[in-house]
Structures are given as C-alpha cells and as structure tokens.
Amino acid sequence: MPKLDVLVLTGRTIEQGKGKEMGKLSKVYLDDVVQCNIDPQDMKTLKLKQNTNVKVTTNFGSVVLKAVKSPRAPHPKMIFISYGPWASMISDPRTNGTGMPSLKGIPAEIEPAPNERVLSLQELVNQLKMEA
Amino acid sequence: MTELIIKNGFVYDPLNRIDGEKMDISIRDGKIVESVKEKANGINASGMVVMPGGVDIHTHIAGGEVNSGRLLRPEDHVKDVEVKTALTRSGVGYSIPSTFTTGYRYSKMGYTTLMNPSMAPLEARHTHEELADIPMVDKAAYPLLGDWWFSLEHIRDGLIEENAAHIAWMLQATRGYAIKIVNPGGLEAWGFGRNVHSLDDVVPHFNITPREIIRGLCKVNRLLNLPHTIHVHTNNLGKPGNYVTAIETMKCVEDLAQGDKPVIHITHIQFCAFKGSDWSTLSSGAGEISKYVNNHNHVTLDMGQVIFSNTTTMTADGPFQYGLYNITGNKWVNHDVETETSGGIVPFKYKRSSAVHATQWSIGLEIALLIEDPWKILMTTDHPNGGPFTSYPKILAWLMSRAAREITLSKINKRARKKSLLPSIDRELSLYELAIVTRAGQAKALGLKPKGHLGVGADADVAIYNIDPQRLDISKEYKVARKAFKKAAFTIKDGEVVVKDGEIVKPVTGKTYWIDVSTSMPHEINDDIKKKFREYWTVEYENYPLPDSFIHSSFPIPVKAEV
Amino acid sequence: MAVITGVTCPVCGTFCDDIELIIENNVIVEARNACAMGAAKFLNYSAHRTKKPLIRKNGELVEVSMDEAVEKAAKILVDANYPLMYGWSNTSCEAIRTGLELGEEVGAVMDNTSTVCHGPSILSVQDVGIPSATLGQLRHRADLIIYWASNPWSAHPRHAERYTMFSDGRFEGSTWKSYLSRLRGVMSRKKIQRASNLVLKQDFCFTPQVEEGLPSSVHQKRRRTIVIDVRKTRTADAADCFFQVEPGTDYELLQALRVLVNDGELDVDEVAGIPIETLEQLADLLVNCKLGIIFFGLGLTMSKGKHRNIDAAINLTRDLNKRTKFLIMPMRGHYNVTGVNIVFTWQTGYPFAVDLSNGYPRYNPGETSAVDILSRDEADATMVIASDPVAHFPRAASKNIAKHPLIAIDPEVTPTTMLADVIIPPAFVGIEAEGTAYRMDHVPLPLKKVVEPPETCLSDQEILQRILQKVRELRRDMN
Amino acid sequence: MIILDPKRAFRFPIEAKNISPDIFAKKSSKEIAALQMWEGNRKGALGDLFNIKNDSGSPSEEFTIKIEGDASKLRNIGARMSMGHIVVDGDAGMHLGEDMSGGTITVAGNAGSWAGSKMKGGTIEIKGNAGDYIGAPYRGSTKGMNGGKIIIHGNAGYEVGCFMRNGLIQILGDVGLFAGIHMSNGTIFVQGNSEGRAGAQMINGKIVICGHTPVMPTFTIDSIKPKVKVDGEKIEGPFYRFIGDLADNGNGKLFVSKTKNPHLSPYEKYLE
DSSP states (O other), X not given: OOOEEEEEEEEOOHHHHHHHHHXXXXXXHHHHHTEEEEOHHHHHHTTOOTTOXXXXXXXXXXXXXXXXXXXXXXXXXXXXXXXXXXXXXXXXXXXXXXXXXBOEEEEEEEXXXXXXXXXXXXXXXXXXXXXX | OOEEEEEEEEEEEGGGTEEEEEEEEEEETTEEESOOOTTSEEEEOTTXXXXXXXXXXXXXXXXHHHHHHHHHOHHHHTTSXXXXXXXXXXXXXXXXXXXXXXXXXXXXXTEEEEEEEEEOGGGHHHHHHHHHTOOSXXXXXXXXXXXXXXXXXXXXXXXXXXXXXXHHXXXXXXXXXXXXXXXXXXXXXXXXXXXXXXXXXXXXXXOOXXXXXXXXXXXXXXXXXXXXXXXXXXXXXXXXXXXXXXXXXXXXXXXXXXXXXXXXXXXXXXXXXXXXXXXGGOEEOHHHHHHHHHHOSSEEEEXXXXXXXXXXXXXXXXXXXXXXXXXXXOOEEEEEBTTTBXXXXXXXXXXXXXXXXXXXXXXXXXXXHHSSOGGGEEOOOTTTTSSOGGGHHHHHHHHHOHHHHHHHHTTSOHHHXXXXXXXXXXXXXXXXXXXXXXXXXXXXXXXXXXXXXXXXXXXXOEEEESOOTTTOOTTTOHHHHHHXXXXXXXXXXXXXXXXXXXXXXXXXXXXXEEEEEEOSOHHHHHHHHHHHHHHXXXXXXXXXXXXXXXXXXXXXXEEEOOO | OEEEEEEOOSSBTTOOOOEEEEEETTEEEEEETOOHXXXXXXXXXXXXXXXXXXXXXXXXXXXXXXXXXXXXXXXXXXXXXXXXXXEOTTSOHHHHXXXXXXXXXXXXXXXXXXXXXXXXXHHXXXXXXXXXXXXXXXXXXXXXXXXXXXXXXXXXXXXXXXXXXXXXXXSSOOOHHHHHHHHHHHHHHHHHHHHHHHHHTSOOOOOOOOOSSXXXXXXXXXXXXXXXXXXXXXXXXXXXXXXXXXXXXXXXXXXXXXXXXXXXXXXXXXXXXEEHXXXXXXXXXXXXXXXXXXXXXXXXHSSTTTHHHHHHHHHHHHXXXXXXXXEEEXXXXXXXXXXXXXXXXXXXXXXXXXXXXXXXXXXXXXXSSHHHHHHTTOOSOEEEESOOHHHHSOHHHHHHHHHSOEEEEOSBOOHHHHHOSEEOOOOOBTTTBOXXXXXXXXXXXXXXXXXXXXXXXXXXXXXXXXXHHHHHHHHHHHX | OEEEEESSOOOSOEEXXXXXXXXXXXXXXXXXXXXXXXXXXXXXXXXXHEEEEEOOOOTTSOOEEEEOSXXXXXXXXXXXXXXXXXXXXXXXXXXXXXTOOSSEEEESSOBOTTTTTTOOSSEEEESSOBOSSTTOOOTTOOOOOEEEEEEESSOBOSSTTTTOOEEEEEEXXXXXXXXXXXXXXXXXXXXXXXXXXXXXXXXXXXXXXXSOOOOOTTXXXXXEEEEEEEXXXXXXXXXXXXXXXXXXXXXXXXXXXXXXXXXXXXXXXXXX
C-alpha cells in the first residue's frame, strides 16, 4: 500500500459549524468531521478514490477517516480534518508550557485503509473509556 | 429596626462645621438620626476620630479598561494575593485589584462611596456587571460623552438643547452619574491616529474645537441640573507646558458660572500642571494653577497624586497612552470605541530617582497645599494612574506633616528636589481639612447629598480611626496617623459595622447611583437616536440601554431638567 | 405567531444582535438575518437534547430527580482533591460568576475553552499588550483589512458583512461591488476548467495564478482585504489578495515583515515561501494605509510557535503605529468566550487556567491549564459546563476525564456527556434563558429568553447555585 | 543533612516552597514536620507526606536537604533559597529553585518546567531532561533569570532562557524552539541541536549552538569565528556568528556551528 508523509491541519468548516449547532448526533456534523480532505494530486499518489477510507497515524494515535478530494486545493502533503472527536484522536497533547496543545501542523502518515471501518461516535467514546 | 450609637468620639463633620467635637452619633435603619434608645448597640469611640465614610470622586475600579489592565498584568497580581476566608472571597491586589478585593480594601480604610470616572457608553453593561461584584461600597460611573458623535454634531450645529435631551437619554441608558469629558476632540482624532493640541484645534472631519465641546457640554450640564459638574480630563494631558491648557480650560467656562457654584471639575490636576518646554526642562505649574483657583470659585479639582510605585496607567485618552507607550516601550493596550471614545493602558513605574516622576510627585502636593480652600482640591491618585488607592494614607501623611514630606523629599531626585516648591510650604492640613479633602469636599463636589456628612438624615456611612486628637500631634506622629488611616478601627456602612480593626466583619453590597433626568422632550430624541443608530453603532438600538433590572441595587437620583 | 427582534445569536464570537425570530407555540419557526450556523442553532437546538437529569448507575444512565443529581454532583466536587471545572464559554456571565464562587468553595481549577483557542493570544497580550478597538470603529475607518490565519467565511459567517469588507461606515464603504465583479471572473475561470476537464477526461488541477507582485486592486483608493493563510480558504476567494504561507512559518513571516516595515533589510531571498520583493510590497501597503486591522485566528494560536506568533503579530502592529494607525484583534470563536475571560479576570485577576486549590487565585498556563492537568492525570474529578472537551481535547487529555467522576451540565448529547456520570441538562442560554455575553471586541450584549424551557430544565446559573448550596451544606455537615 | 522520604506516591500537585534550606535551617525536626504543604486542595503538613530523618553530617558541611525518591509532583522546591544544598534523588516537579539567589540544587532525574525561573544566583544541575521555560520570568513580566547557572545534562524544552537578563544556561543535549527568546543578556550554550527560532526577539546576550539548527530570517550574518568563549572556557568552532533579532533592533549574538549546519553556507556570500 502506498503511504505518504503529510501535515495534518484541523479547523472549522461551515458544515461542521452548522452541524455542531444541530447536535453532535446530527448527520450534518457526523458526515463532516470524519472527512479527510486531501489534495487531488496526493489522492492520485495514494491511489485513493473519493470516499474510500484512509488511516492517519501520528505519534499520538491513529484514526480511520473518509478520504475526500479537497475543494481548497492545491495544498500538497497537507490534509485537512474538521475539529471533532476523530481529529482529536491524533492530535498532539503537548502544550510546551502554554496550555495549548498542537492542533495544527501535526506530522502524520497517511495510507489507504479500504478494509478498515470509520468508527461510530459511540465506538470512539467506548474506546476512550477502555483506554482510561 | 436596627439602632447603633457611636459614643464619645471626636467628630469631624465639616459639612456641618463640626471640628473635633466630642459627641455621640446615633443611627437607625441605615440613617443618621437625632437619638436612639438607650439599649441600642454602642461603639465606644472615646479617644478616636469619627468621620463620615470616605468618598472617592475619581477611581478606576471597574469596566472595560480596568479589566483589560487586570488581564494585562499577571506579574502585578502575583505579588499581592488575598486568600478566601469564611466571610470574604479571594482575589488579587496591588495596582488593579480584583473586584471583591477592591471593595474590601477600600472599606478597610473607611471608604464607603466610590465614583468610577470612565465608562464607554457602549460598554456600560460591563462596568455595571463589575460594580455589582464590588462589595462594601456605594458606587456610580461617569459615561464618556466628550467625543460622542452626537455631542460633536449637536454642539457644532448649535443644538445645545437637543444635545441635553440626548445626554439625558444617555445617562439613563448607561445608568451614569455625570458627564465625563476626556481630551475633548482628541479621542475622535485618535480614531485615525491623530490628536488635537490646543483648545482651538479643529477636530478632523467634525469642524468643531475642544473649546466648543467643553462649553457646549458645560451648558448641557446646567440645562440638565446635574448634581455634579462636567468632569474634565484636559487636552494635552501629561505634556510639558500643559498647565497653560489647564488654565485655559478653566477659563473657557468662567462666564458660564452662576454665583459661587462650580461648573467644571478638572480631574487629576497634577497631570495637567507641567511647566517647561520638554521633559528636560520640566518644572511645576502648581503656582500658576493654584493662583488661578484661589481667585476663582467656578472650579473644583482633584489631585491625581503620584506615588513612587509600580502601577498601571489607564485612561480613555488613547493618544496620551500611546505617547506613554512610546516613552517607555512597555506593553500597551489600545481600545477605541466606535462613535464614542477610546482608551489605553500602559504599566508604569514612578521612580524616586527620576527627575520627571519626582517633580510630578511634588506638583500634586504643591497644588493641594497652595490652594487655600480645601473644598476646591480633593485627594485622589486617579487610582491606579498615580498609584494604587491603598496608598492614600501615605498622601494624608504628606498633607498633614511637613516632616513626612521632608523625609520623602530627601530621597528623591536631586534636580527635582531643587526645583520643588515644597520646602517653601509650611502648611499642614488639620484633621478637619483632611475630612474635607477625603469625604466632605468630595461629596459636595459630587452633589451627593446623603454622603460626606453626619447630619441627621445622612446615610449612616461612618469611619472611625484610632487617632486621639488630644494626645496625638499628627504633624509629628504622622506614622501613627498613617497606620490608623490604613486600617479603620470601624467602618460602618448603612448603619452596620462592616469593618472592625481593619478587618472585614460583615460583607455587604452597596447601592448603584445614577441620575434619572426628566426632560420634556423624550420622544424626539429617541427617534433621532433610533434613526442614526445602525449608521453609528454595530449594535441594535433595543440592545443598547440597560434595563433597570440589570443594575445591582439600582438607586436612581431624580433630577428635573430645564429642557 | 410572535416576531422578536434584536435577538443576539448565541453561536460565534461575531455575536450578531439583529436576529429576528418568528415563534409559534413556543417553537422558533424562522430565524431571519441569521447565518447558516445561527439558523442551524435556532431551528434545531432542541433536536437531540436531554431534558431530565441523569446519573450513571451500574454503567447505565438513568433518569433521576434534580435534587438527586445536584446532590451527587456536589458530593463529587466536595470529595475531590483536585477537581477541574471546565467550559463556560457558551453560557452567560451570570452563570460564570456563580461558577467561580462554586470553584472557590471546592478548591477547583477553573479553566475555560480559551485554553484551547485564544489562550496563547492572551499569553502574548500579557507580554506586549494589544492595540485594538470595537468592531464599529473598523467598519467606519479601516481601509486595510487583513484576515491572518482566520477564515470568517466558515467560522464567523457575518463578520465581513457586519464589520469589514461588505459593511458601510462613516469614512469607508462596502466593497461588495468590486467583489462581485471579481467573483464573475473566478466563475468563468472555473467554468473553463470544468469544461476542459470534460473534454480532456482528466482532472485538470487548477493552479493558482502566480502574479508578479501584488494585484493592482490592492492599490486602489478604497477598502482592501488581504488574506494570509496556509491554504486558500473561502475568505481568500473573496479578498483582493491572498498570500499562501508554508505551514509553521507564520512567525518567521511576521518577524520579517517587522524588519521590512521598519525599512530594514534581510539576508534571505524568501520567507515562508514568499519572495522578499513581494513582502516588501506588502510592507509598503501596510505602512501606507490610513487604518489597518489584522484579524487573526487559530491558524496562529494552534500552529508552531503558538503564543509567539501572536507576540510577533502584535509587535508588528505596534511597529506599524509609528507610521500609521494599525490595530489587531483575535477572532474569538464561541459567543461568550470573550465574556468568560472578562468575568474570570474581574473576579480572580486572571482570564483562564485559574487554580483556586490553595484558597487564592494562581495562574500559569502550562501548569494550571486543563489540557496539561488532564494529560498529567492530576485531576480526580471534572465538571464540564457549556462545552465539549472530549470532542476537542487530544486523546491523552480526554482519557483522564473518562477515568474519574465526570459531571456534565449540557443540554446536548455530546462525546462528553456520553462519558459523564452525572448529566444535568439546563435551559439553552440565549434561547430559553437570559443573561449577558461579550462580543469578540468586548462589547457586552444581552442574551434573550425567547421561548420557555422544558419544565425540567433550569438555567445554568440556577443549577450552579443549587450545587453551591448543596456543597455548603455538605461542608457544614462534615465539620 | 535532613532527609525527606516520601511516605507514598503522590498524584496531586504539592506546593513545596517550604522545602528550602533557608526555612529548614532555623527549625527543629518537629517544626519542619509541621511546615504547611498543600496537596491538591487539601492543606496538610510536611510530616504527613514525608518521613523526616536528621542525618547529622560533619558540622562544617553546608546545610543540605535530600529528597529520596520521586518528587515530580512537588512544585517550587527550593524557591527563594539563598544558601545550602538540595539534592533530589529522582525527578523534581515544576518551578524548581524559582527565584533562588544562592546555594545549589542537584536533581538526579528530570526536572519540570520553569526550573530556575526568576533565578538570581546559585546553581541548578539537572542530570536528566528539563521542561519548558527554564530560567524564565513569571507571566507578563520581563524579569527572567538574572544570574546563577543552570546545567542540564539531557534535553530541554521550549523557551529556555526566556527574557533572560544574566547568568548561564548550559544544555548538553538538544533544545526546543525559542531558546533565548526576548533575552537581553546572559549566555545560553547548547551542545546538541536546536529545534529552531533560537534568539528570536532577542535584544542582546549570547547563544551558542554546537549542533544543527535553523536560523531565523531576521538574523544577519556577521562573521565566522574559530572559537567562542563561554563562561571563561573556549569552545572550538568554527562558528557562524549572526546578529539579531533585527525585528527588535537586537544586537544579540547567535553562534552556530559551521560544520553541523551546511544549509547555512549560502550566508557566506555576504561575508566576501
């Protein structure tokens, strides 16, 4: 399987913003926060098709997301994930004495994961509970 | 019905011309009364001084700029903290204490009424939220109206009555107490990074001068019958040579005075009494200012005394604060408020070794001592601009004791010492005069009738200090007196003992005063303001005025206007 | 049917107060003037809500009385050795005031969501200050608007319309028309692109226009907008000019600009992927405006450099004030995150990360901040109000929340409430309960009550007041 | 020598500013045991947390406190100390030796962030790694380390020597971002690599980096030096000498190893 070293950016999208107000169980929210926005060229490199699953791994964890072609390209070797429980699975908790974890620009490895499933919110929460 | 009697104290009540007479003060239901029943609770004040509760005409204790100052200065808080007790909330102190700590510390010094002199009308809600969290004292706030677009346009167009009606609306909308004017015209100019430099400079885009603004608002103040005069922070504040501007400012409303009633209050006069052409030639303009004030009765002043300390300067005078930032390179907050005003904050350290700072220290005391009538010059530090209010006892010591002044004089910058007028001044204020400059005169200047005295009907706000005027020569033993003023033996608020031996024994909340002006033309103003609202501000008309339910212990003072 | 005007929108820091709600039978059926996010909240807030207090018993959440939930919450807080009380930015100042009293009573660490949004901005403000203004001042006067690492189009949808590029002020007007004509240009380019893709049967990637220097539109005598970001956001599409920065190099870019606006020279040919010649033109633009404003977002506070990015940005603004008037403002996210900083500050002296465990306020982000305390596994109980940390904190921090007793005061079902041991659902502030909140520029506005809450839901403030009362009772009983 | 032996593993932060030779020296063991210590939000006494042993060494020995075991939850150990020794067997918590003016602190393990913050004199030696903000001021203040010496044998985190005014910080391992940010005097000596932005916003002072490092674009190359002097000792180079931070009109000196930083060779064109 091809792999690619990328930087993860997290952030707000209007869909996520709308979704969080409609409820964290709403489809609008859940559809948006599991998306991994990838540069079209990088999609090609990774031999990824729209809406196939990818696994993103950082030093702090890994998570399976749905790959989508970024509408804000070009941004080679950068992936974008909306703020939310999925992005949080891989973000960097170190604050370096500021209180602020590193949520943008986290080095990661991304690879196609056609055989892995995007966890549901409940499964994700259960996983946290188990790890604790 | 609660009753209390303060027995055998030496009473200083200048508004009732009582000068150290040994007498009892009777209290019932929060008011001073003729007498109470014999079984009433008594405080034995023999060998102590009894005064009305302290009043502060100008102290930055709440609201946007004060709180930005707090946020800016963790390093200031960390050295002075207050631990939670069974009765009191925790907090931080030094130059910009947190709200609870502010109330407690004032109360411990025997103060009971505080005036917050700077409130951006758009952010009045903030000021009042904070005032609600300042316990122990009564309070009020002055909305900033000297650069309000409505004021500028009305006065430019000669529409004084219209402006009066609008300001009446504004006092109600913001629950304000007096018309505050800061660097008139300069704050509007600061919107584009500019300033005005004299009373006759034209304000860019508005074709009006500071002189016209001051005169216009002075007339408005009279039309509205407000209890306090216009409260003015002059143009050119903090600049060498500015004593001329201060005198011109007082002069420019001379003809508007009627009888001996003041029509203008110049605040923190020390900062506007600089002589010299630059910082190296800075000297005191106290002589000239005092001379003018000694010969005129239409003006009151407060000191804005400087204390040698590390403090936080904050004013609505954006361009002045920018200048201070340029001089110091310190951290700098600027906050311009749409359609209304500006604001700035810069931490500042007054050093004895600095010729400029030491001269400033001297100027404040010189003015206070050279002005013969203590009713005209009130004691403030413009907290926290000249220094924190907790240093008031130090200032009282300088005022009451030549010896205290000489000790400090001997430690300041040589050049400043040489130029200081203080060695030539022998005057030492008596306890009676101290009572004027810290309460009676302040309440009188504010037109706050139930405050500043102990006559029948007054609010039972009383401070009792551990000073025996028959035994203690305060001029010589100023240190003992200073200590007594720092920790009141008793503070009584609305008839209840709230401080004993300098400690809080009963937390109480105070009232919020505001001026409820009734005018004959409310409808037209609302229409005019409504029409321009979206054009001028970025909030909706209906969200601007504060509802009465929002004000903590709201206490309107009804006033009937002449328009 | 009732029409309520002048409603404030309890969603983002833009805190629009011109919303008109149409209400039928205690239900909001229409939200006029609201953006997509605002409308989503007004029309759907109640869709997934919890209405009754819940306590976890034997692993299952079961409905209980308000009294039982309050008592359980109070007990958890009283028993805790180092409790964390977190959230606060989506509730009223009145609730926050009561919350601080409760936090002081139980010796908690009080932290709010600014810890993971503009906390770093506050740290740098404490180092250098901040020259800023209310938003109307910019609407009236700003002729140069910079959105730096912020994307209002998505995060603050009405910001541009109300306060900047598309607003009309006394001295500067809206640039709506020039935007429309530019948009037409972009649309036709996109059409060509789509057509060519069809013809060529392949993905033709739209490469950005590499122009020599800055586009001429930025030199026009009208309000101009510049976007500086690591990717081309929707806001960038609407701007006169866009600078794409290599991720993690904003700090270098800001410091380099400071040298250039002070007429200094640099030894390098490019900074942050942008040629020096272009940066010199940008510096000229900054120096020559009448009033400039930088609106910065989390792209600076969360990325490499964090608070030092803001340090440099504020210092750039300070430098520019030697030449012209220049201001800077953080784009605050939640509708009352500014208010929570303000209330924390007036009561304790510090805006966030306030540790009250020793009986007085102590402040040191990195030490007393939520993510750090949780990552070090130091908290032994957490109370979350008006926030959803489990969705937004790094996994290492959320694990601690999951491990210990968790109280959630939140009307919505969120990852945090899914982990909670006690859930007390309040009325929605700004819809079912009133109060005060602060816009991103420190302008306080009222939150309105427009419909009745379910009978079982109290306001946040009332719930906190009840817990406080219970805590004091439990304390008394212990002594 | 007073030996403090933890009675149990700690999990809440402990306010330990009372563990200082200046405070212990005047007290009996009983008084020491009664010293106030906050553990989380519970007020307690030092004797509740530690077994206290009094090991009277030679009378000539300077007053010494030894903590046996893990002290990583103890904050402010040795705060404001002016004399004597503190020896920590294991790890030490945050704010170690804060505001100290004399004496020595030795840590066998790692030390938390803010070690030596506001320090004015004395020596802190950390055998393991150190956290962030070593030798920094308190929030909002510009009064960073103003004297004394901090030696870190392992790596150090971000913002080492923030607002430093004097003294020496020596790091034998690597250093994180922003070493010497805002510094106005003093010396930071890094034997390993720097993550970058060393000397950012510095006004003056000296930073020496012997390993690899990026250099801020707002530094200008000044010369190449064969060696550089640190604390009286000559360190062999060659070093590129940069001046900065230009954005802050700084005149700070940043020495960077020439051999470990070939990516900086383009700068040499400015020296011809």
